[in-house]
Amino acid sequence: MSKVIVHVIGTGTIGEPLTGILSDHKEDFGIDEVTFNKNRPLSGDRPKLEQMIRRGALMCSGKEHVEAFKAMGLEVAFESEEAIARATVVIDCTPSGVGRENKHQYYERYADKVRGFIAQGSEFGFGKMYARGINDDVLDKDKDQFIQVVSCNTHNISVLLHTLADDGQGALALEEARFLCLRRANDISQDGSFIPAPQLGGHSDPQFGTHHARDAYHLFQTLGYDLNLFSSACKTNSQYMHALHFSVKTKFKLDMDGVLARMHDNRRVAITEKGSANSVFSFGREHGHYGRILSQTVVSTPTLAVRNENEVVGFCFTPQDGNSLLSSVAATLWYLDPETMDTRIDCLRPYLFQEV
Numbered sequence: 001m002s003k004v005i006v007h008v009i010g011t012g013t014i015g016e017p018l019t020g021i022l023s024d025h026k027e028d029f030g031i032d033e034v035t036f037n038k039n040r041p042l043s044g045d046r047p048k049l050e051q052m053i054r055r056g057a058l059m060c061s062g063k064e065h066v067e068a069f070k071a072m073g074l075e076v077a078f079e080s081e082e083a084i085a086r087a088t089v090v091i092d093c094t095p096s097g098v099g100r101e102n103k104h105q106y107y108e109r110y111a112d113k114v115r116g117f118i119a120q121g122s123e124f125g126f127g128k129m130y131a132r133g134i135n136d137d138v139l140d141k142d143k144d145q146f147i148q149v150v151s152c153n154t155h156n157i158s159v160l161l162h163t164l165a166d167d168g169q170g171a172l173a174l175e176e177a178r179f180l181c182l183r184r185a186n187d188i189s190q191d192g193s194f195i196p197a198p199q200l201g202g203h204s205d206p207q208f209g210t211h212h213a214r215d216a217y218h219l220f221q222t223l224g225y226d227l228n229l230f231s232s233a234c235k236t237n238s239q240y241m242h243a244l245h246f247s248v249k250t251k252f253k254l255d256m257d258g259v260l261a262r263m264h265d266n267r268r269v270a271i272t273e274k275g276s277a278n279s280v281f282s283f284g285r286e287h288g289h290y291g292r293i294l295s296q297t298v299v300s301t302p303t304l305a306v307r308n309e310n311e312v313v314g315f316c317f318t319p320q321d322g323n324s325l326l327s328s329v330a331a332t333l334w335y336l337d338p339e340t341m342d343t344r345i346d347c348l349r350p351y352l353f354q355e356v
């Protein structure tokens, strides 16, 4: 039997905790080896890389960097391209556009060796869009060698639609939905791109507004839906977590008790009485996995209103990147074995909170 190897490319906001989760739960997940690719040999990154290696992952990089890493006291176990070639699953966690470039430059060349390639939120067009719990049933072993895990806000939008617009028979009955993403300026792990005050975003897509509704539309299109969605976005001068204002209009009647019951019944939805991003973030820091709440949304119940018996309005928080991490693990386990994916991922259930 060949070794089961999962290779993560990128050690940033997504790549670092993902490598850690995979290393910590290697046995639960049925993985023999976790490897990760570090792009630049920056000495300031050495402590982070040491910790990732200490958790059991092997570092890979371009052969031109081997000596520089050696001088930093770090061993490069495999050269970047070799690491892709020997992997069972590759998870690309690089910034916007690099994943699509990598697909053409490398991944397609190793498509006969590697079982599956996964990219993150900004890689529109990389492969089938995926969010755990939304469209697991349409993943197809014969067709879906490339998967794009949707962005954190798209996860949030999608789980709200899935929870609120379900007609009770497992199908969506949605009139329309609108969303305003109140985005943090940058992640606490990032130094750049902070802003001094709220910054409003444009509606570059005339049909969907921003990519968040567009991506949710395409995610649900994999299930055969043609949803009426629109989103707007603005950045706020915060580093904690995104917040989302939503208005979801259904084709059936709803009341507040029903709304709360739906949220309670969906284990990927957390509710909270809190109304500030810092207090929800702080809960994640204390009780989450790598500080992350892995629930797909945290709905602030005091902000909920039901209007005209068919419109649910409210605010919720997007738990950093926890939902993208969970879906990335789920997609990896699906490539390894769809039959055992649900039981293997159970070890992360303690981080799917019902209440925050």
Ligand SMILES: NC(=O)c1ccc[n+]([C@@H]2O[C@H](COP(=O)([O-])OP(=O)(O)OC[C@H]3O[C@@H](n4cnc5c(N)ncnc54)[C@H](OP(=O)(O)O)[C@@H]3O)[C@@H](O)[C@H]2O)c1
Residues within 6 Å of the ligand: 009, 010, 011, 012, 013, 014, 015, 038, 039, 040, 041, 093, 094, 095, 096, 098, 120, 121, 122, 123, 150, 151, 152, 187, 320, 321, 324
């Ligand atoms: N941040 C979030 O909250 C979040 C949430 C959901 C989804 N996502 C998505 O996840 C992806 C990664 O985002 P991120 O926030 O983790 O980015 P990030 O923190 O900027 O990290 C990017 C990583 O990619 C590496 N990298 C850059 N260019 C590379 C190249 N050409 N080849 C190989 N490695 C390269 C960088 O390594 P060096 O530093 O060594 O150059 C760095 O480790 C994006 O698609 C983003 O949309 C992010």
